Amino acid sequence: MDAVDREIIGHLMRDGRATYAEIGAGVGLSAPAVKRRVDQMRLRGQITGFTALTDPAALGWSTEAYVEIYYDGNVSAAELKRSLEAIPQIVGAWTVAGNADAIVHVMATSMTEIEQVVERMREHAKVERTRSAIVMSRLFERPRSR
Amino acid sequence: MDAVDREIIGHLMRDGRATYAEIGAGVGLSAPAVKRRVDQMRLRGQITGFTALTDPAALGWSTEAYVEIYYDGNVSAAELKRSLEAIPQIVGAWTVAGNADAIVHVMATSMTEIEQVVERMREHAKVERTRSAIVMSRLFERPRSR
DNA sequence: GCTGAAAACACATCCTT
DNA sequence: AAGGATGTGTTTTCAGC
Secondary structure, three states: OOHHHHHHHHHHHHOOOOOHHHHHHHHOOOHHHHHHHHHHHHHOOOEEEEEEEEOOHHHOOOEEEEEEEEEOOOOOHHHHHHHHHOOOOEEEEEEEEOOOOEEEEEEEOOHHHHHHHHHHHHOOOOEEEEEEEEEEEEEEEOOOOO | OOHHHHHHHHHHHHOOOOOHHHHHHHHOOOHHHHHHHHHHHHHOOOEEEEEEEEOOHHHOOOEEEEEEEEEOOOOOHHHHHHHHHOOOOEEEEEEEEOOOOEEEEEEEOOHHHHHHHHHHHHOOOOEEEEEEEEEEEEEEEOOOOO
16 A cells, blocks of 8 residues: 555546556556556455445435434444444444434435434334434535545 | 436446446346446436545544534535535535534544544634534445435 | 447456566 | 566447448
8 A cells, every 4th residue: 555556546536437547647557557456455445346426316315314313321333233224215324422322324305205214213222312414405525535 | 317227327336347238238238328328327417427435444544523513694505615625634515404504524544633624614714613423433334326 | 229340448477677 | 576568358439220
């Protein structure tokens, strides 16, 4: 993991379908050399995959929310992951230190659907309360590298 | 935008570097037909790009936080975007309805760096207060399609 | 949306430093 | 160990249908 690897990652984050020759031209390496480095970074788990970026609104996901969950007593991270991952509208979840115990990111097609998801989360026995923030506008979201 | 387009998006989200032939085999189309649909979806802004997925921890981004911002008076979304986008550790920002006015997602290499980012956000004249949640563990995060 | 041909690319092998 | 060059098979891409 040196400066060249980071340059390659930066290039792949800006264009995940860039050809190895194209990346090589940017970092001063041949295409096979770039591929070898990418393969190694995947093997080491630094690059975990490639994906298409979509505009949620253009695909019908018009409503988005961040919901904090406050639990009553201790809940293991594994249990949290299991119960939250089962709800398809939850696209991300993190345990946090601060006021709440966990934050989940919900994407849905309507406000009604958001409400249903929150209801479903509250079914978990140990959920004491939730606190929602409905997203009005996404200012920006960018890939990050180092 | 029909069912086939959605299948193609799903495939590209699972593997952003999949070949058109490969996708075509899955959806029952030839490679050129798949490419035409992908090009159209990019043109229509439904697919906004392709990127590499990385493991933040493996790249040195060991510390992560969600910070709510409460503003004193009105701040335009454009002004928010301008001031927040200038801070590189902020990887996402949304205006919200709920308790806070905005939520920002911060990724950094250390707790100290998180503190510095929060300090820098508070320099904005109209920031009344902030409320941080430090991420302890990322339970999951998944791409979403429809 | 398919077919077919030309160009570009990926991938493996070998060779150099 | 790490990169460059070469050859082969695939993939992309642009016609024409």
